[in-house]
Amino acid sequence: MKNIVILGSTGSIGASTLDIVSRFPDQFSIVGLTAGQNDQKLEEQIRTFRPRIVALSSKTSAKALRSRLQGHPVEILVGEEGLCTVAQDTPSDLVISAIVGGAGLMPTMSALRAGRHVALANKEPMVMVGHLMQEEALKQGTKIFPIDSEHSAIFQSLEGHRREDVRRIVLTASGGPFWDWPVEKIKNVTIEQALQHPNWKMGAKITIDSATLMNKGLEVIEARWLFDIPAAQINIVIHRESIIHSLVEYRDGSVMAQLGLPDMRTPISYAMNYPKRIPLDPPLLDLGKIGQLNFAPPDFVKFPCAKLAFDALTEGGGLPATLNAANEIAVQAFLDKEITFLDIPKIIEDTMSAYTPRPLNSVEDALETDRWAREKASSLRNVAIK
Ligand SMILES: NC(=O)c1ccc[n+]([C@@H]2O[C@H](COP(=O)([O-])OP(=O)(O)OC[C@H]3O[C@@H](n4cnc5c(N)ncnc54)[C@H](OP(=O)(O)O)[C@@H]3O)[C@@H](O)[C@H]2O)c1
Numbered sequence: 001m002k003n004i005v006i007l008g009s010t011g012s013i014g015a016s017t018l019d020i021v022s023r024f025p026d027q028f029s030i031v032g033l034t035a036g037q038n039d040q041k042l043e044e045q046i047r048t049f050r051p052r053i054v055a056l057s058s059k060t061s062a063k064a065l066r067s068r069l070q071g072h073p074v075e076i077l078v079g080e081e082g083l084c085t086v087a088q089d090t091p092s093d094l095v096i097s098a099i100v101g102g103a104g105l106m107p108t109m110s111a112l113r114a115g116r117h118v119a120l121a122n123k124e125p126m127v128m129v130g131h132l133m134q135e136e137a138l139k140q141g142t143k144i145f146p147i148d149s150e151h152s153a154i155f156q157s158l159e160g161h162r163r164e165d166v167r168r169i170v171l172t173a174s175g176g177p178f179w180d181w182p183v184e185k186i187k188n189v190t191i192e193q194a195l196q197h198p199n200w201k202m203g204a205k206i207t208i209d210s211a212t213l214m215n216k217g218l219e220v221i222e223a224r225w226l227f228d229i230p231a232a233q234i235n236i237v238i239h240r241e242s243i244i245h246s247l248v249e250y251r252d253g254s255v256m257a258q259l260g261l262p263d264m265r266t267p268i269s270y271a272m273n274y275p276k277r278i279p280l281d282p283p284l285l286d287l288g289k290i291g292q293l294n295f296a297p298p299d300f301v302k303f304p305c306a307k308l309a310f311d312a313l314t315e316g317g318g319l320p321a322t323l324n325a326a327n328e329i330a331v332q333a334f335l336d337k338e339i340t341f342l343d344i345p346k347i348i349e350d351t352m353s354a355y356t357p358r359p360l361n362s363v364e365d366a367l368e369t370d371r372w373a374r375e376k377a378s379s380l381r382n383v384a385i386k
Contacts, residue, residue: 002272005032005090005116007083007107008098010041012203013121013147016264017096017272018045024278032090034083034099034107039065046074053090055082057103083107088114094272096147097122100205101328102321102370109133109363115140119271121147123222124328128321129366130225144226145271150219151226152267153245153258158227161250169229170247171219172239173298173306174199176211179238183302189341191334199242199262208331209305212344213298217309218327221320224313231313236306238296243285261285304345308352318360318369319352325373326351326380333381343384351377 004021008014014033021028030049035042037058043065046054055077056062062078069076077085080103087095088110095111096119097104104122109129111118113136120126126133137144146152150171158166177196178186194211195204202210209215220234245267247257260266261282269278300307305327312319330347333339339347354376360366 002093003031005092006096009033010035010038013098032086037061055086084110087111112136119145126222127324150246156258157248157256167251168233170235173216175238212305213303214305217306236298321369322355322373325370326377329377339384347380
């Protein structure tokens with residue numbers, strides 16, 4: 001029996017993880033859950049999975065939950081401190097890191113510092129301080145298992161091979177809903193159109209990131225730190241069907257890929273059970289019926305976000321954290337209908353241009369850079385609104 005903590009249990013990854021737990025109750029037990037402000041959904045999860053401790057970042061939501069669960073044995077904590085306590089102090093075999101955005105940095109870091117194994121969906125902390133997270137995992141002797149389908153594919157394609165034989169890794173990208181649209185049409189996209197991902201059903205922020213291709217950019221930086229591979233050896237290819245989840249090319253020309261129907265429960269369950277696989281029994285991958293798989297090079301002119309991520313990774317220091325913070329502000333402004341789709345890369349690029357390069361040697365450095373970049377991006381957003 002594995003004791004599991006889920007950070008971000010009320011989100012899309014959280015729900016898929018709980019679906020796996022409910023199907024294999026003899027293998028997994030939920031000991032801790034966290035959410036942002038969705039106390040209703042967290043209450044349902046508490047009643048179903050009976051964790052001993054939970055936390056909400058919103059004080060109001062925690063208060064409402066406490067009043068509804070009077071007499072229930074669950075302990076309810078609040079704020080970032082509460083989230084970190086659930087991550088670090090709850091005895092667990094695995095912490096699923098599935099909060100969205102930089103808000104997951106401190107809880108995920110707390111889990112690593114407490115020596116917990118982490119299954120990582122929350123890519124933004126890896127973008128901000130990937131080197132420090134890996135250093136901490138090494139120090140504590142813990143493992144970071146990828147959940148992102150692309151990184152799970154690379155993780156699986158590296159198994160049994162020598163790292164020095166790797167020539168490059170290739171991340172596949174669906175291209176999002178606007179891949180084949182002309183720029184003129186992309187100018188006027190609506191939120192509803194941007195939230196229509198062709199292959200995956202995910203939270204709002206990552207869905208917009210997929211439409212701008214920033215998600216692939218963040219994944220490049222995530223891959224850099226997860227697999228200790230330089231940016232020059234990481235490529236992106238557009239693959240519309242999301243059947244090939246990513247590839248590793250070796251120096252003898254062999255290419256190992258991992259394929260599967262798009263279902264996040266596959267990579268989540270692999271991270272939960274590594275090195276075993278559980279019988280999820282999805283529909284068979286019928287390649288004869290699918291007929292053909294399509295590929296194209298990425299278009300960094302029409303979709304500049306992925307290129308900005310490569311630039312940030314190459315420059316290093318606090319630039320990836322700056323890129324991440326500016327993206328979070330710009331995506332939220334787009335979701336709030338304050339700016340246009342094309343304002344997103346512009347705000348990110350202008351925030352990055354205003355950044356004075358500094359080394360990033362600690363989590364505190366990252367948090368300071370994050371604060372600065374959010375302020376800068378917010379002021380640029382205000383200009384865009386006018
Ligand atoms: N969805 C996917 O298929 C997928 C695939 C690969 C990687 N990922 C990555 O996994 C992460 C989660 O994605 P998602 O799609 O599951 O997101 P989501 O559906 O938006 O869920 C986000 C979770 O984080 C919580 N949260 C939001 N803001 C918070 C805050 N300030 N403090 C504490 N908790 C907060 C939310 O709580 P409330 O519900 O209370 O707001 C929710 O539990 C992201 O980093 C994403 O890039 C997702």
